[in-house]
Amino acid sequence: MRLREIPLTAWIGILGILFAFGCAVFAPLIAPYGEREIVAGVWEPASDLYLLGTDNLGRDLLSRLIYGAQTTLFVSLAASILSFSIGIFLSFTAAVSGGPIDQGLSRLNDLMMSIPTLIFALVVLAVLPQNIFILIAVMAILDSTRVYRLGRAVALDVAVMEFVEAAKLRGEGRMWIIFREILPNTLSPLLAEFGLRFAFSILFLSTLSFLGLGIQPPAADWGGMVKDNKDGIIFGIQAALIPGGAIAALAVCVNMVVDWLLKRTSSLKGGRGDV
Amino acid sequence: MANPLARVRATRHRLKETHPLSVLIAERLGLSLLLLWAVSILIFAGVEALPGDFAETYLGQSATPQAIANIRADLGLDRPITTRYFEWLGGVVQGDFGNSWASGAPVTEQITKRLGNSLFLAFFAAAISVPLAVGLGMVAVHYRNRIPDRVINVLSLAAISLPEFFIGYILIVFFAVQMGVATFPSTVYDNMSWSERLAAIALPTATLVMVVLAHMMRMTRAAIISVMSSAYMETAELKGLGAFKAIVKHAAPNAIAPIVNVVALNLAYLVVGVVVVEVVFVYPGMGQYMVDAVTVRDMPVVQACGLIFAAVYILLNMVADIVAIVANPRLRHPR
Numbered sequence: 001m002r003l004r005e006i007p008l009t010a011w012i013g014i015l016g017i018l019f020a021f022g023c024a025v026f027a028p029l030i031a032p033y034g035e036r037e038i039v040a041g042v043w044e045p046a047s048d049l050y051l052l053g054t055d056n057l058g059r060d061l062l063s064r065l066i067y068g069a070q071t072t073l074f075v076s077l078a079a080s081i082l083s084f085s086i087g088i089f090l091s092f093t094a095a096v097s098g099g100p101i102d103q104g105l106s107r108l109n110d111l112m113m114s115i116p117t118l119i120f121a122l123v124v125l126a127v128l129p130q131n132i133f134i135l136i137a138v139m140a141i142l143d144s145t146r147v148y149r150l151g152r153a154v155a156l157d158v159a160v161m162e163f164v165e166a167a168k169l170r171g172e173g174r175m176w177i178i179f180r181e182i183l184p185n186t187l188s189p190l191l192a193e194f195g196l197r198f199a200f201s202i203l204f205l206s207t208l209s210f211l212g213l214g215i216q217p218p219a220a221d222w223g224g225m226v227k228d229n230k231d232g233i234i235f236g237i238q239a240a241l242i243p244g245g246a247i248a249a250l251a252v253c254v255n256m257v258v259d260w261l262l263k264r265t266s267s268l269k270g271g272r273g274d275v
Numbered sequence: 276m277a278n279p280l281a282r283v284r285a286t287r288h289r290l291k292e293t294h295p296l297s298v299l300i301a302e303r304l305g306l307s308l309l310l311l312w313a314v315s316i317l318i319f320a321g322v323e324a325l326p327g328d329f330a331e332t333y334l335g336q337s338a339t340p341q342a343i344a345n346i347r348a349d350l351g352l353d354r355p356i357t358t359r360y361f362e363w364l365g366g367v368v369q370g371d372f373g374n375s376w377a378s379g380a381p382v383t384e385q386i387t388k389r390l391g392n393s394l395f396l397a398f399f400a401a402a403i404s405v406p407l408a409v410g411l412g413m414v415a416v417h418y419r420n421r422i423p424d425r426v427i428n429v430l431s432l433a434a435i436s437l438p439e440f441f442i443g444y445i446l447i448v449f450f451a452v453q454m455g456v457a458t459f460p461s462t463v464y465d466n467m468s469w470s471e472r473l474a475a476i477a478l479p480t481a482t483l484v485m486v487v488l489a490h491m492m493r494m495t496r497a498a499i500i501s502v503m504s505s506a507y508m509e510t511a512e513l514k515g516l517g518a519f520k521a522i523v524k525h526a527a528p529n530a531i532a533p534i535v536n537v538v539a540l541n542l543a544y545l546v547v548g549v550v551v552v553e554v555v556f557v558y559p560g561m562g563q564y565m566v567d568a569v570t571v572r573d574m575p576v577v578q579a580c581g582l583i584f585a586a587v588y589i590l591l592n593m594v595a596d597i598v599a600i601v602a603n604p605r606l607r608h609p610r
Contacts, residue, residue, distance in 0.1 A: 114310050114592070115581070118550060118551075119580075122566065122569050123569075126573075126574065226441070241441075248438065251437070252432070254436075259432060
């Protein structure tokens, strides 16, 4: 693959993602003010001192946005990685084992997928204590059902290949077959799927935070910032639109990269549509 | 000496010979009921098994063991879970979802009113978005890989990436705050006139349409393209059939199933979109009811709403499958 073959949209996407990660990593260096520091009056307009204005408690919006990138990116990335690990491991195990293990896991997956993700998350979060690790785990487990479905389909295609059979005859264990035979040969479609899951995690986390069930204040997070500032909208104060726009821009960037990855691996099976 | 099970099997086989379609549909119905029952267990028992306790959350700092025990006894939480599950299920089957822990009022009363509101909103969103999405999908296929298709593709990719609440607030800023032509918040009351009601739901409907439109259009486009590129369409063209006749006779019957499938899947997406949109627009529907209940951990309300949302979702998926079976004879005889 040559760098020149990457289309312009994908370049924009990659640069956008890198920019967001840059903000997250160097947040304490870039941000003009502290994350929870009250610096001025409520909802002040943008000025030289406060480039994007202030929020509903008088905190600098730009600084919150930069610190919010940390939380939003960390939680969605952690959730997608965890969801991927669970989904891939279980789906490959199902595809390699077959029989009752496959049946059991697949029917359980069907059952989990018969409840819309957001509704399931609401039911579960109503019981569980509010804490960031539980949030990541809930997001990951619910999302892993989608990874499972794709992973099983892809792995079944590979599991019947001669080299897998050869490895089985050689006497390799199940773990060897999953990680050394099947995984390397399915990386390409799975990479595109990972991008999709990441974009979905960003939107899902933002939605949960917006509903007041995700990241808890005073920690900054883009969805929560929309919630904090939404009451200003009716007075013509558009502070809520800035974090909302940041979420949208990041999701667009990830989707542009995914679109390119999907085109490269046109053999990918599995839908874009997600609930 | 045939045992009952073998007799059932034989009857099923005979029925399948004479009425293959009805048997398949009946099987699909049965599967949905089974799924719904499993979901009810998951929502009730699965949730009870998780750590966390309403009584402790409710009392907060002032939770003494005695107070917690009292609340648990009041709510009947001290009885075994199987008893409570069957009582709950028995009530649900008769349309009784129990009483809210937070307010003590019957859940069913609230739900009937709010479900009506939510369905009202979802109905209008579906009535607008379905024809629009199918139409745009066809336009995109017609101009495939030319400028209109590319524009639609980029715009829909952007729309997929927008969170629902962001679309909602942009519409509010634009139409309600700056131009002043729409109403916000979109609260509806009992004694509202029909036209007032329609004016109130204009913005939430528009938001929902935008949320599902892009998904539905992209999937419709893919479905039509896969039908149009099949071998029999090429044959139709080669044997000199006109484009219109080929589409009516060959493409349409084969495209119905995938398109209906796409529509049903996205209507299911609408069900979820409703939750966020109702919160944004302060619309008194099921979604807002559920989110409010989740924040105060009012479990009977959460479980009732969760079950109803899941039921609607399962129902829509079932309709999609049944239409696919009816439209496509190949699915009736699985090999």
